[in-house]
Amino acid sequence: MPKETQEGITVKKEDNFSEWYQQIIQKAELADIRFGIQGFIVHRPWSFKIARKIYEYFEEEVEKDNHEPFLFPIAVKEKHLTKEKEHAGFTPEVFWVTEAGSETIEERFALRPTGEAQIYPMYSLWIRSHKDLPYKGYQSRITVFRNEKVTRPFLRGREFMFFETHDVFSAHEEAVEQIKKDLEMAKKIMTNKLKIPFLFFKRPQWDKFLGADNTYTPDTLMPDGKRNQLASTHDLGTNFSKAYNIKFVDKDEKEKYAFQTCFGPGIWRQLAALIAIHGDDKGLILPFEIAPIQIIIIPIMSAKNEKESKKISEYCEKIKKLLSGYKVQIDLSESSPGFKYNHWELKGVPLRIEIGPKELKSKKITVKRRTDRQGKTVTFKSLKNEIKKQAEEINMQIEKSAEKYFKNKIRSASSLNEIKKIILAYRGFIRSPFCSVDSDGKECADILKEKTGGAVVCGTLFPNAEKPKQNDNCIVCRKKAKEIVYIAKSY
Amino acid sequence: MPKETQEGITVKKEDNFSEWYQQIIQKAELADIRFGIQGFIVHRPWSFKIARKIYEYFEEEVEKDNHEPFLFPIAVKEKHLTKEKEHAGFTPEVFWVTEAGSETIEERFALRPTGEAQIYPMYSLWIRSHKDLPYKGYQSRITVFRNEKVTRPFLRGREFMFFETHDVFSAHEEAVEQIKKDLEMAKKIMTNKLKIPFLFFKRPQWDKFLGADNTYTPDTLMPDGKRNQLASTHDLGTNFSKAYNIKFVDKDEKEKYAFQTCFGPGIWRQLAALIAIHGDDKGLILPFEIAPIQIIIIPIMSAKNEKESKKISEYCEKIKKLLSGYKVQIDLSESSPGFKYNHWELKGVPLRIEIGPKELKSKKITVKRRTDRQGKTVTFKSLKNEIKKQAEEINMQIEKSAEKYFKNKIRSASSLNEIKKIILAYRGFIRSPFCSVDSDGKECADILKEKTGGAVVCGTLFPNAEKPKQNDNCIVCRKKAKEIVYIAKSY
Numbered sequence: 001m002p003k004e005t006q007e008g009i010t011v012k013k014e015d016n017f018s019e020w021y022q023q024i025i026q027k028a029e030l031a032d033i034r035f036g037i038q039g040f041i042v043h044r045p046w047s048f049k050i051a052r053k054i055y056e057y058f059e060e061e062v063e064k065d066n067h068e069p070f071l072f073p074i075a076v077k078e079k080h081l082t083k084e085k086e087h088a089g090f091t092p093e094v095f096w097v098t099e100a101g102s103e104t105i106e107e108r109f110a111l112r113p114t115g116e117a118q119i120y121p122m123y124s125l126w127i128r129s130h131k132d133l134p135y136k137g138y139q140s141r142i143t144v145f146r147n148e149k150v151t152r153p154f155l156r157g158r159e160f161m162f163f164e165t166h167d168v169f170s171a172h173e174e175a176v177e178q179i180k181k182d183l184e185m186a187k188k189i190m191t192n193k194l195k196i197p198f199l200f201f202k203r204p205q206w207d208k209f210l211g212a213d214n215t216y217t218p219d220t221l222m223p224d225g226k227r228n229q230l231a232s233t234h235d236l237g238t239n240f241s242k243a244y245n246i247k248f249v250d251k252d253e254k255e256k257y258a259f260q261t262c263f264g265p266g267i268w269r270q271l272a273a274l275i276a277i278h279g280d281d282k283g284l285i286l287p288f289e290i291a292p293i294q295i296i297i298i299p300i301m302s303a304k305n306e307k308e309s310k311k312i313s314e315y316c317e318k319i320k321k322l323l324s325g326y327k328v329q330i331d332l333s334e335s336s337p338g339f340k341y342n343h344w345e346l347k348g349v350p351l352r353i354e355i356g357p358k359e360l361k362s363k364k365i366t367v368k369r370r371t372d373r374q375g376k377t378v379t380f381k382s383l384k385n386e387i388k389k390q391a392e393e394i395n396m397q398i399e400k401s402a403e404k405y406f407k408n409k410i411r412s413a414s415s416l417n418e419i420k421k422i423i424l425a426y427r428g429f430i431r432s433p434f435c436s437v438d439s440d441g442k443e444c445a446d447i448l449k450e451k452t453g454g455a456v457v458c459g460t461l462f463p464n465a466e467k468p469k470q471n472d473n474c475i476v477c478r479k480k481a482k483e484i485v486y487i488a489k490s491y
Numbered sequence: 492m493p494k495e496t497q498e499g500i501t502v503k504k505e506d507n508f509s510e511w512y513q514q515i516i517q518k519a520e521l522a523d524i525r526f527g528i529q530g531f532i533v534h535r536p537w538s539f540k541i542a543r544k545i546y547e548y549f550e551e552e553v554e555k556d557n558h559e560p561f562l563f564p565i566a567v568k569e570k571h572l573t574k575e576k577e578h579a580g581f582t583p584e585v586f587w588v589t590e591a592g593s594e595t596i597e598e599r600f601a602l603r604p605t606g607e608a609q610i611y612p613m614y615s616l617w618i619r620s621h622k623d624l625p626y627k628g629y630q631s632r633i634t635v636f637r638n639e640k641v642t643r644p645f646l647r648g649r650e651f652m653f654f655e656t657h658d659v660f661s662a663h664e665e666a667v668e669q670i671k672k673d674l675e676m677a678k679k680i681m682t683n684k685l686k687i688p689f690l691f692f693k694r695p696q697w698d699k700f701l702g703a704d705n706t707y708t709p710d711t712l713m714p715d716g717k718r719n720q721l722a723s724t725h726d727l728g729t730n731f732s733k734a735y736n737i738k739f740v741d742k743d744e745k746e747k748y749a750f751q752t753c754f755g756p757g758i759w760r761q762l763a764a765l766i767a768i769h770g771d772d773k774g775l776i777l778p779f780e781i782a783p784i785q786i787i788i789i790p791i792m793s794a795k796n797e798k799e800s801k802k803i804s805e806y807c808e809k810i811k812k813l814l815s816g817y818k819v820q821i822d823l824s825e826s827s828p829g830f831k832y833n834h835w836e837l838k839g840v841p842l843r844i845e846i847g848p849k850e851l852k853s854k855k856i857t858v859k860r861r862t863d864r865q866g867k868t869v870t871f872k873s874l875k876n877e878i879k880k881q882a883e884e885i886n887m888q889i890e891k892s893a894e895k896y897f898k899n900k901i902r903s904a905s906s907l908n909e910i911k912k913i914i915l916a917y918r919g920f921i922r923s924p925f926c927s928v929d930s931d932g933k934e935c936a937d938i939l940k941e942k943t944g945g946a947v948v949c950g951t952l953f954p955n956a957e958k959p960k961q962n963d964n965c966i967v968c969r970k971k972a973k974e975i976v977y978i979a980k981s982y
Contacts, residue, residue, distance in 0.1 A: 032613055036571075037600055040564035042613055045628070048562050071539050073531035073650050074565065074602075074634060080527075096590040097602065100638035101583040109528055111565075111588065122523055122533055131825065137536070141632050143565060147591035159564050334622065 007342055012281050017224040021152075021276060028284050028346050030275070031153045039151035039158025046347060047154075049292035051161060051271055052141075057193055058163055058265050059140050061185040067136040067165050072118045074142075075109040080117040084243035087116060087211035093146045095158075111145035115164045116211070116262065120244035123168060127258065129249045130170050134178075138165040154272035155228070155491050161267040168241075168258045170248060175235055175259040179216055180463065182233035182263040186218050189265075190230060195287050195399045196220055196273045197406035198230055199429065199486065201459030204437040206445060213237035216462055219488075221409045222276050225427025227458060227488040230269050236260040277402050284348025285370055287398055288391040295323060295387065296344045297330045300337050300356030308357055316355050319365065322384060345370060350394050351387065371397040410486075416451060416475050419487060423452050429488050430455075433472035433481030441483075444476035448487065458486045498833055503772050508715040512643075512767060519775050519837050521766070522644045530642035530649025537838060538645075540783035541765070542652055542758055543632075548684055549654055549756050550631050552676040558627040558656055563609045565633075566600040571608040575734035578607060578702035584637045586649075602636035606655045607702070607753065611735035614659060618749065620740045621661050625669075629656040645763035646719070646982050652758040659732075659749045661739060666726055666750040670707055671954065673724035673754040677709050680756075681721060686778050686890045687711055687764045688897035689721055690920065690977065692950030695928040697936060704728040707953055710979075712900045713767050716918025718949060718979035721760050727751040768893050775839025776861055778889055779882040786814060786878065787835045788821045791828050791847030799848055807846050810856065813875055836861060841885050842878065862888040901977075907942060907966050910978060914943050920979050921946075922957075924972030926965035932974075935967035939978065949977040 009027060013020040025031050030047035043051065063069070075097070082088040094110040112118055119137070127135055144162045151157050165182070169175050183200055190196045198218040208215040212234035219227050238257040241247070246258045278285040288294055297316045301309035316330045331340050337354070344352060352368045352375075359365060365383055367390050368375035378386045409428035413419045422430050435441050437460055445457045460466070466484035474481045500518060504511040516522050521538035534542065554560070566588070573579040585601040603609055610628070618626055635653040642648050656673070660666050674691055681687045689709040699706040703725035710718050729748040732738070737749045769776040779785055788807045792800035807821045822831050828845070835843060843859045843866075850856060856874055858881050859866035869877045900919035904910045913921050926932050928951055936948045951957070957975035965972045 032616070034616060035564060035609070035613065036568050037564065037566050037598075040566050042564065043562035045559035045561050048560050051562075052560070068536035069539050069543070070536050071534035071542075071652075073526060073528065073533065074636075075528050075531045075650070077527050092592040094592065095588045095596075097586045098589045099587040099599075101585065105586075107528075108590075118526075122526065125523070125525060145565075159566070161562075 007339070007346065009281060009283060009346070013223055013279065017222070017276070020279075020281075024275060024279055024283060024346075025153045028348070033153060037158075039148060039156075041153050041157060041159075043161075046292060047271065050274070050286070050290055051267055053290055053292075054189070054194070054265075054267055054270055055140055055161075055163060057189045058185070058267075059138075061189065062136075062138050062165055062263075065136070065181060065185065066134075067138040067167075069140065070137050071139055071142070072112075072115060072122075074111055076112045076118045077109060077121075078107070080121050080244075081110055083117065084211045084240050087240070087243075089210040090114065090117075090146075093148070095145050095147060113146045114144055114162075114264070115139065115166060116240060119166050120240050120246060120260075123166070124245045124247075127168060127246055127248055130251055133168055133170045133248060133258065134174060135168040136165065137167075138163070152491075154268040154275070157268065161271075163265050163267055165261075165263040167261045167263075168246060169260070170250060170256070170258065172237070172259045175237075175261045178261045179233050179235055179263075182231075182261070183216060183218065183462075185263075186231045186233075186265055190218065190270065193287065193289055194270060194274055195395065195402050196230065196270065196277060197402050199458075200462045201486065202437075202462040202465070203459045204441060204445065204457050204485070205439045206442040207456070207459070209234045211236065211239050211243075213239065217459070219458055220273050220277070221406065221428055221488070222273070222491070223405075225409060225489065227429070227456075227490040228269055228273055229266060229490075230273060231263070231265040233263040234261060236262060277405060278398055279348070282342075283346030285398060286348040286350060287395050288350045289395075291348065291350050292327065293329045293344075293347070293349050294327045294391070295329075295351045295353060296340075296349045297328065297353045297355060298337055298340050298344075299330065299332065300354055302357075305357075308360070312355055312357070312360055315360055319353065319355070319380070319383065322380070323387060326387065351375075351390055369394050369397070371401075413487075414472070414475060416448070419448070419455065419475060420452055423455055423489065427489050429458070429486045431466075432475045432485060432487055433468045434483045434485040435474035435477055435479050436482050437485060444474060447476050452489075455487050455489050458488055458490075460485055498830070498837065500772060500774060500837070504714055504770065508713070508767070511770075511772075515766060515770055515774060515837075516644045519839070524644060528649075530639060530647075532644050532648060532650075534652075537783060538762065541777070541781055542762055544781055544783075545680070545685070545756075545758055545761055546631055546652075546654060548680045549676070549758075550629075552680065553627075553629050553656055553754075556627070556672060556676065557625075558629040558658075560631065561628050562630055562633070563603075563606060563613075565602055567603045567609045568600060568612075569598070571612050571735075572601055574608065575702045575731050578731070578734075580701040581605065581608075581637075584639070586636050586638060604637045605635055605653070605755070606630065606657060607731060610657050611731050611737060611751075614657070615736045615738075618659060618737055618739055621742055624659055624661045624739060624749065625665060626659040627656065628658075629654070643982075645759040645766070648759065652762075654756050654758055656752075656754040658752045658754075659737060660751070661741060661747070661749065663728070663750045666728075666752045669752045670724050670726055670754075673722075673752070674707060674709065674953075676754075677722045677724075677756055681709065681761065684778065684780055685761060685765055686886065686893050687721065687761065687768060688893050690949075691953045692977065693928075693953040693956070694950045695932060695936065695948050695976070696930045697933040698947070698950070700725045702727065702730050702734075704730065708950070710949055711764050711768070712897065712919055712979070713764070713982070714896075716900060716980065718920070718947075718981040719760055719764055720757060720981075721764060722754070722756040724754040725752060727753060768896060769889055770839070773833075774837030776889060777839040777841060778886050779841045780886075782839065782841050783818065784820045784835075784838070784840050785818045785882070786820075786842045786844060787831075787840045788819065788844045788846060789828055789831050789835075790821065790823065791845055793848075796848075799851070803846055803848070803851055806851055810844065810846070810871070810874065813871070814878060817878065842866075842881055860885050860888070862892075904978075905963070905966060907939070910939070910946065910966060911943055914946055914980065918980050920949070920977045923966045923976060923978055924959045924963035925974045925976040926968050926970050927973050928976060935965055938967050943980075946978050946980050949979050949981075951976055 032042040468481040523533040
């Protein structure tokens with residue numbers, strides 16, 4: 001079989017999302033899962049560059065919001081990991097370093113499952129006075145480690161990409177303000193740059209980050225209708241400051257425990273959403289700014305006509321130079337033009353320019369979009385301007401398509417039976433009346449989960465929760481509903 | 492004791508470098524060694540930002556040289572670690588992950604001590620044909636792990652900052668060319684940006700990277716006269732391609748083992764050199780481009796005169812806005828101006844502007860350099876232009892001072908006794924005739940080390956080795972010298 005025909009994705013996304021996802025990860029050269037240790041994957045250049053761009057967006061935003069970057073070790077001391085009682089819940093899933101060379105080390109240490117237990121003992125040394133507050137720190141481009149049973153590239157790993165802010169305040173109102181800012185930052189990047197649709201939730205009390213008072217998350221839906229949590233920000237109250245002794249002398253000269261928040265955009269999760277929501281049966285589709293290569297130029301040359309080939313090649317270089325503000329590449333490899341088209345469509349390059357004898361003669365250039373394979377033919381002189389227009393067009397197409405996709409996945413139900421049916425047929429978000437999102441609602445949530453094969457209460461919309469109608473009853477216990485919640489099966 | 496007087500460094504760099512280094516690490520808030528696991532340090536924002544800048548310089552250079560970024564897991568499989576016989580020498584210093592939660596994991600894995608053993612098994616899958624070559628990949632902003640006995644911030648750690656390129660070629664000449672390019676990149680950054688003086692060496696055969704055919708390094712000297720290796724690039728020949736099975740089908744359709752190189756700028760080591768070589772008894776001195784804050788504006792306000800204070804504050808903002816292309820900060824904290832001067836001198840901020848009632852009245856602004864505490868008084872209108880001049884001036888001063896420092900540390904000796912005396916009095920590089928840098932010179936190197944309390948042969952200058960004179964004899968065996976080598980005690 002010629003290499004050409006082996007390259008493409010062999011299933012339709014709609015028919016078999018799971019297989020489609022597995023194939024695109026491999027064929028678009030995103031990750032290599034042949035590393036040989038389960039849940040530890042190789043980020044190949046194409047996915048790494050996309051992830052790096054997402055990292056850069058978040059770095060820029062949090063630094064504008066006065067966060068200082070730092071870098072903590074990969075290690076956590078055992079006694080720090082278990083200091084906050086609920087947070088100690090991470091212990092069953094941490095990896096332990098116990099040996100060095102051929103010897104057992106004196107005090108084993110864990111690979112961080114998240115940063116709190118390593119960062120807060122230092123905050124306790126750094127923060128002394130109200131003058132030191134607010135203190136806003138973050139670390140980016142790190143990985144964390146959790147011994148997950150089932151792993152899947154960019155969705156669940158034993159090692160995965162991480163980004164975390166850790167903020168300390170003298171008053172709870174400031175912490176609440178920060179949570180809103182965190183969500184605004186996430187929204188700005190995910191909506192404007194990544195074109196990923198989502199809903200903001202306040203998680204129910206029984207489904208918070210270990211140790212938090214409240215957890216807030218933007219969640220999207222994958223093509224198989226399962227929820228993908230894209231980020232999370234947590235109101236830690238004084239739970240951790242009490243456990244790790246983070247105190248400050250306030251203006252009134254009294255020593256007080258600090259209020260804390262932490263925010264973690266899920267770099268992997270956003271990458272997974274980007275791949276899965278925008279991609280089609282031909283491969284990735286990338287928003288213009290995110291694409292590692294924005295414009296691919298494909299020369300169509302005949303080996304027989306060397307003189308003409310040289311001219312085509314020069315013309316391609318001239319175009320590349322004209323577009324030097326963009327990420328442009330000329331594909332000079334030995335493959336056939338058809339192979340190249342498929343290859344760069346698979347990789348999701350937003351715009352394609354083909355230059356052959358015809359284009360050389362007519363002095364016209366055709367720019368084709370990855371999204372709908374349509375485009376426009378323009379003169380060399382107006383090309384730069386046209387690229388700008390086409391970039392906007394492609395972004396708009398991606399955004400519209402994603403919005404439509406997302407809306408189609410949100411349904412309402414007012415009984416458990418309805419929910420079961422929707423889950424069997426579509427999954428997605430199901431908007432339903434529910435008795436309570438405080439701890440007294442947990443029993444109903446457990447029943448829901450059991451009866452639906454795993455659907456969970458995602459939470460109430462945030463910051464503006466919807467109110468149930470007068471006669472709305474909880475879909476489980478049929479008591480009067482205090483909340484409108486969203487229900488979904490989850491990754 | 493008021494906080495002000497506690498802040499400064501209490502020893503002179505010349506009198507006690509070791510103590511000076513320890514104090515500057517802590518007092519300039521570079522690293523926190525109180526993390527509680529030996530050799531694992533916290534990079535505080537000030538050092539992190541400097542390191543990030545160094546990383547960015549290298550990322551830019553290697554990408555210009557067509558290296559693609561990727562990210563490998565932190566883990567290495569045991570069987571991969573020991574595949575290349577000499578490289579397996581890393582095994583005694585690796586950390587092992589053996590447990591997850593409360594269970595022993597099926598197959599323990601190591602934390603990477605360097606990337607070869609994780610990257611080359613994948614290269615063996617990715618590289619098939621001469622069309623895939625050269626393949627140039629790199630990973631940046633990662634850390635690696637070695638169980639070192641003695642640790643010291645930025646010089647030797649159990650976890651330390653890492654950057655590595657891994658290149659694959661079809662011919663050895665291309666590998667040799669790459670090594671020269673690697674050294675040129677290192678030179679460009681270390682000379683132009685970091686102002687760190689160094690010599691390029693080809694290491695003797697007995698002191699190569701484990702598994703390499705040849706190792707090349709730029710080495711500098713620390714104020715205590717000890718050698719600090721700033722980077723290294725290695726000609727791996729086909730040693731690793733044979734061990735990891737990296738083969739390609741060449742144009743002649745024969746399958747061949749690939750030639751490899753790898754290059755690792757020592758981010759920590761460069762940071763250590765930057766701190767130690769440029770710093771003085773008042774604190775850090777940073778080249779202008781490297782400084783996390785380039786210009787600090789210090790308002791001198793009286794609490795009694797609110798109206799004037801407001802005007803001063805506004806004037807500072809106006810200056811900050813004028814200098815918006817630079818990294819500028821106004822220090823509005825409650826400390827005294829004297830405290831602020833000391834604080835920002837400790838941190839090495841290149842330029843300082845003080846704005847008080849006098850400056851407000853005269854409409855003149857004084858720009859002071861960190862290096863020699865001299866400066867210039869200019870009008871608001873000419874300030875921007877003056878900053879540019881002062882930035883150049885400060886860089887020139889740092890460069891000149893470092894060059895003078897370095898030259899003073901290079902001496903010549905033609906006998907073992909002379910070497911002993913120099914090492915007792917000054918250390919530094921000692922230029923000497925030596926019998927051989929091939930494996931037959933190892934015996935003399937061992938004697939040298941023993942008789943001098945640890946001095947080693949750094950190597951011969953590269954690319955242009957010096958030739959010994961007709962009657963030069965090896966400083967150890969007194970046989971005719973084949974080489975001029977440099978000798979030093981090392982970190």
